[in-house]
Amino acid sequence: MSDNLEQIFVKQLKDNQNIIHKICRLYTNDEDAHKDLFQEITIQLWKAFPKFRGESKFSTWAYRVALNTAITLYRKSTRNVATTSYEGQKHFLSNDEYNFEEEEQIKLMYQAVQQLNDIEKALVFLYLEDKDYTDISETLGISEVNARVKMNRIKGKLKKILNP
């Protein structure tokens, strides 16, 4: 039974691992830390898995545990300076469809997001994942109105970082 559960979990996680990579990428600044956080999130997901009832998609359920691990449980400081030394950065979000100018803008924007604090990053992450404010407020445990207000402030902050 537990072997079976383990199999299901491993399969689900493997198929949805990009969500976790995205969070790790956002909250760490080198590859070792990325792997370390990925492992901790995996452990926490596995511990919480028996509570997963399949009412929501695995990915939706995984957001919460993964974000909680990155923000709350992970011991090493995740506060970091924006860095481009990360090898993954080079390939990050590159797509032939984009023109060079757009790609530059996206990169700069991503670097700006990395300068935000842990909570702001979580809001932006959920926003980028196209979660609505109901989801965001439930995940973080703040009111919907306040989530909206905060998101607008973050947009202002990002603008300032991009155009000092």
Place this chain on the structure above:
Amino acid sequence: MEELDLLKKAWQKDTHKFEQVSEGEIYKMLHKKSSSIVKWILIISIVEVLFWTAVSVIWNTDEYMRKIHAENTIIYFKVVNFINYAVILWFIYRFYKNYIKISTTASTKQLMYDILKARKTVQYYVWYNLGMAALTLIAGFAIQFLFNPKMELLKDKIAHEQDHILLFKTLGIMLLAIVIFVFIFWVIYLLLYGILLRKLNTNYKELKKIDL
């Protein structure tokens, strides 16, 4: 905001090129040990509870009281001891309840609140024990002063002095000893939990600020 929406569009297309983790690697990860702060708080808390429980159990005063012929006080210590055990049990129960409530599937704010609450219970336990230790020290000093024959000379001097300088000196030394004792523990805890919970505290404050 135009740039953020550009990023969102690219983000949604899922064009991230992350090195993929294989099933085998995930299996291996499942059997590794977690290093989450909850685990550390649990370990430290258990050590604290064991330490302070041991201190209050081992601290046997009966024999010493007999030695200095203060048997009359033993009954008071027995009562205090009894209350002490009840309090210890209550704290252990509270801590256990708090600990099992911590869940990563709760909202971020709730999770942080639960962790901080679990830690606070242990912190109160430590303060309670420090308070008891301070009280024991005061009682110890008082009993020494009243019953220990070696104190006769000091008592005699205090009784005959006019300006009470010696009395204040004695009280001062006693107070200083207690203050230093409590202060050392306070610094240890500040360092221990300060380091462990700095990030969590910052993030919790940030979340609370949003929801004001």
